Amino acid sequence: MKLTGTGASEGIAVGPAFVPATGRLEPARTGIDEGEVDAELKRFEDAVEAVVAEIFETVDGLRTSGNEDEAGIFEFHMEMARDPELASAVEKRVRNLQSPEAAVLAAGEEYAAEFAAMDEYMAARADDVRDVTGQISARLMGRDASGFEALRKPSVVLAQSLAPSDTARIPKGVALAFVTAEGSRTSHVSIMARSMGIPAVVGVGPDLEAALKAKMVAVDGTEGSVITDPDRNTIAEFERVSEVFAEEREALDEYRHVEASTSEGRRIEVAANLGSASEAEDALEWGAEGVGLFRTEFLFMERDELPSEDEQYEAYAAVARAFGEKPVIIRTLDVGGDKDLPGVEQAHEDNPFLGWRGIRMSLDTPDLFKPQLRAILRAAAHGTLKVMFPMVVGVEELKAAKEILQEGRTELQEEGVEIGAVETGVMIETPAAALCAAELAAESAFFSVGTNDLVQYTLAADRGNDRLRRLQRPDHPAVLALIRQACEAAEVAGIPVGVCGEAAGEPSVIPKLIGLGVTELSMAAPSIPQAKKIVSGL
Numbered sequence: 001m002k003l004t005g006t007g008a009s010e011g012i013a014v015g016p017a018f019v020p021a022t023g024r025l026e027p028a029r030t031g032i033d034e035g036e037v038d039a040e041l042k043r044f045e046d047a048v049e050a051v052v053a054e055i056f057e058t059v060d061g062l063r064t065s066g067n068e069d070e071a072g073i074f075e076f077h078m079e080m081a082r083d084p085e086l087a088s089a090v091e092k093r094v095r096n097l098q099s100p101e102a103a104v105l106a107a108g109e110e111y112a113a114e115f116a117a118m119d120e121y122m123a124a125r126a127d128d129v130r131d132v133t134g135q136i137s138a139r140l141m142g143r144d145a146s147g148f149e150a151l152r153k154p155s156v157v158l159a160q161s162l163a164p165s166d167t168a169r170i171p172k173g174v175a176l177a178f179v180t181a182e183g184s185r186t187s188h189v190s191i192m193a194r195s196m197g198i199p200a201v202v203g204v205g206p207d208l209e210a211a212l213k214a215k216m217v218a219v220d221g222t223e224g225s226v227i228t229d230p231d232r233n234t235i236a237e238f239e240r241v242s243e244v245f246a247e248e249r250e251a252l253d254e255y256r257h258v259e260a261s262t263s264e265g266r267r268i269e270v271a272a273n274l275g276s277a278s279e280a281e282d283a284l285e286w287g288a289e290g291v292g293l294f295r296t297e298f299l300f301m302e303r304d305e306l307p308s309e310d311e312q313y314e315a316y317a318a319v320a321r322a323f324g325e326k327p328v329i330i331r332t333l334d335v336g337g338d339k340d341l342p343g344v345e346q347a348h349e350d351n352p353f354l355g356w357r358g359i360r361m362s363l364d365t366p367d368l369f370k371p372q373l374r375a376i377l378r379a380a381a382h383g384t385l386k387v388m389f390p391m392v393v394g395v396e397e398l399k400a401a402k403e404i405l406q407e408g409r410t411e412l413q414e415e416g417v418e419i420g421a422v423e424t425g426v427m428i429e430t431p432a433a434a435l436c437a438a439e440l441a442a443e444s445a446f447f448s449v450g451t452n453d454l455v456q457y458t459l460a461a462d463r464g465n466d467r468l469r470r471l472q473r474p475d476h477p478a479v480l481a482l483i484r485q486a487c488e489a490a491e492v493a494g495i496p497v498g499v500c501g502e503a504a505g506e507p508s509v510i511p512k513l514i515g516l517g518v519t520e521l522s523m524a525a526p527s528i529p530q531a532k533k534i535v536s537g538l
């Protein structure tokens with residue numbers, strides 16, 4: 001069967017289908033009888049054996065296909081499953097008449113909490129522990145693990161929708177492509193797919209339901225089409241298109257490390273959008289001249305607890321070090337809208353995109369905001385960091401945020417902690433910010449236009465609603481007029497304007513943005529060579 005949707009990330013993939021189940025594992029049976037203890041302990045041992053055997057197969061497959069790093073992750077899973085301390089923690093609980101399926105989940109939680117309190121490396125392993133204990137528990141309940149923890153071999157992920165917290169947890173190299181019923185080009189699943197460099201087709205609608213039973217799926221993220229259980233001829237055709245795509249990408253390689261200028265000699269910096277510090281090296285290889293947007297919220301979403309100031313410092317410092325003198329713009333936490341924050345109670349909102357998000361939430365939660373700003377100031381000692389505030393609608397918010405930044409700076413100086421200089425800027429992603437650009441420019445060192453949100457707020461068109469595709473246009477005259485206004489105000493104030501929304505990497509929009517006065521474009525790293533080529537041809 002053929003599905004069509006929006007081609008949200010270019011490229012071709014053919015592979016087995018993976019449909020994640022959502023929701024937490026809830027053991028139906030939490031207690032056992034005294035006479036069952038020995039038999040239940042044996043069942044636990046067998047479940048561990050089975051899970052280890054499955055993971056071993058995954059490791060083997062990844063090694064054979066040359067994915068050493070990913071193989072390492074799953075090797076850790078294998079060790080964790082066999083860990084004698086885990087076994088004895090479970091045994092103790094089972095002897096106290098807890099069912100093994102509940103015991104292994106509880107012991108896993110304890111472990112995960114211990115890991116989370118250790119250094120950054122170990123903290124990042126907390127979710128691995130939960131994945132492993134979840135698999136053992138699922139097996140004890142007689143089902144296969146079916147959340148993302150079960151995604152172990154390279155597969156095409158099919159889902160109604162994918163939240164950033166889901167995609168952030170998928171190990172590199174394991175998702176071949178995303179296919180979702182919901183979503184548009186600027187939904188976060190599309191943004192993640194582009195920066196992971198994998199194809200995505202979103203907004204396929206209710207047809208997805210029938211496709212969920214497919215064993216194999218072929219995805220064309222350029223055309224926006226998906227074929228389930230393709231026959232041999234179709235696979236051969238997809239492979240041919242895939243080769244052409246790879247050749248086209250290769251032909252752009254010569255542009256990777258070019259410093260792009262227009263024919264009039266206007267130098268345009270082309271930077272990368274990052275979702276985590278681990279993407280820094282790849283981005284540099286693609287030719288990033290800096291980071292125009294580091295989306296810090298993914299650091300908060302990868303797991304169930306909030307990252308500490310120290311953990312954040314490590315992540316920001318890693319990017320600062322990797323980029324050295326090249327500028328890195330760290331955007332403060334931008335949750336709300338379609339991005340939930342595990343670990344923070346968020347009341348239900350009827351219109352989350354018009355709700356408590358971005359700087360609104362940060363200003364209301366200084367306990368969350370100030371440690372983030374302190375972490376950025378500390379990390380700035382290792383490179384060239386700038387800080388940027390999202391969802392600003394007026395200068396009062398910017399002033400309030402800068403005050404908290406200054407408090408953090410004073411505190412750190414008094415504590416004798418090393419810090420670096422950071423410039424502050426705002427995102428122009430609400431019509432209000434564009435209309436108040438002159439006032440904002442007087443208080444900012446730079447602007448960065450977030451076209452994803454600017455389009456949805458200007459045209460009153462939800463960025464994730466695929467039915468509104470015809471309205472999701474960054475080159476709509478109203479949007480361009482607002483960007484023009486921001487560029488003019490910035491020019492008067494003598495500050496630069498970048499674009500970090502997805503429009504920055506769209507070949508047909510780039511010339512328009514440059515024409516309006518934009519001087520920096522920031523995008524998913526794999527789009528950088530093409531953008532440099534377009535700029536060089538203007």
Ligand code: PEP
Nearest residue numbers: 429450451452453500501
């Ligand atoms: C934007 O809105 O254009 C943007 C870059 O921010 P995000 O996509 O994270 O909302």
Ligand code: MG
Nearest residue numbers: 429450452453
């Ligand atoms: Mg935004």
